[in-house]
Amino acid sequence: MQKSVIGFRKFIFTLFIIFVLLTLNSWGYLQGAKNAVLFLLSPVQSQSQSSSNVFSNFFYTISKIDSFKDENEKLQEENLSLTYELSKSDELQRENEILRKQLKFEENLCGESDCIDFQMGRIIGRSPDGYGEFILIDLGSENGVINNQAVAITGGVMIGKVVEVFSDYSRVMLVVSPESSVNCLTQTTRANGLVRGKYGTGARLEMIDQSKELVQGDLIITSGLETDIPKGLLVGKIQNIEESPNTVFKSAGIELFADLGYVEEIFLVKQNAG
Numbered sequence: 001m002q003k004s005v006i007g008f009r010k011f012i013f014t015l016f017i018i019f020v021l022l023t024l025n026s027w028g029y030l031q032g033a034k035n036a037v038l039f040l041l042s043p044v045q046s047q048s049q050s051s052s053n054v055f056s057n058f059f060y061t062i063s064k065i066d067s068f069k070d071e072n073e074k075l076q077e078e079n080l081s082l083t084y085e086l087s088k089s090d091e092l093q094r095e096n097e098i099l100r101k102q103l104k105f106e107e108n109l110c111g112e113s114d115c116i117d118f119q120m121g122r123i124i125g126r127s128p129d130g131y132g133e134f135i136l137i138d139l140g141s142e143n144g145v146i147n148n149q150a151v152a153i154t155g156g157v158m159i160g161k162v163v164e165v166f167s168d169y170s171r172v173m174l175v176v177s178p179e180s181s182v183n184c185l186t187q188t189t190r191a192n193g194l195v196r197g198k199y200g201t202g203a204r205l206e207m208i209d210q211s212k213e214l215v216q217g218d219l220i221i222t223s224g225l226e227t228d229i230p231k232g233l234l235v236g237k238i239q240n241i242e243e244s245p246n247t248v249f250k251s252a253g254i255e256l257f258a259d260l261g262y263v264e265e266i267f268l269v270k271q272n273a274g
Helices: 001-028 033-109
Strands: 115-128 134-137 148-154 157-167 170-174 180-185 192-198 203-209 220-223 236-241 249-256 265-273
Touching: 157 265, 180 236, 192 249, 203 236
Parallel strands: 157 236
Antiparallel strands: 115 134, 115 265, 134 170, 148 157, 148 265, 157 170, 180 192, 180 220, 192 203, 203 249, 220 236, 236 249
């Protein structure tokens, strides 16, 4: 009972204090006290505001970093896309230039009744058995390829002949293969012989009759004596002549016109077309 009376008195006293403070505030007597309290609390408010600003700036910076990262990734993607398009354009321009040169060469080979027909293709690989001596091209039986067809590069330079045909690709034996043998002749002296490979490192002109003259620097061209290999394709030029009175035939080292390690596009030489 006594505790209830004490609690009631405290409640009445609290109400009285609140009433007095409200009355004094309405009359303006508490303004000085309020200013003093605000003055004392201002450093705390300032520190709180400063901390708030620091955190706000931190999170703003983080968000901007993420935004910059996204923009940078987008710019990199656009740059790669542009680089790819420029690369395709350069490759297309390069291939067009190769075709223009080849067409000009074809016109020079045309006679009164026939022309040599070329079909452009690409190297898609090199055979693991005999690397550097065989290549794979992206033309096959579906493109009309047959065995023993000559394969050339721009300018009518023969680099090999087809030895195996599949539906969509073919295997080509290069002139540097020791298995390769192409019937050729020298352009100036008309000496006939065989161009044979030297284990992937070069080629030689062999089986030249001793009575035939060889001239250093003379061009070596296909003779046209082999089926599906027309006459007049360039192979190389005579580099050095090897002859001896004790041998039946002459021979000569050849400087090939084609750098076979850098060939990308090829031309399949088709049968003469009227």
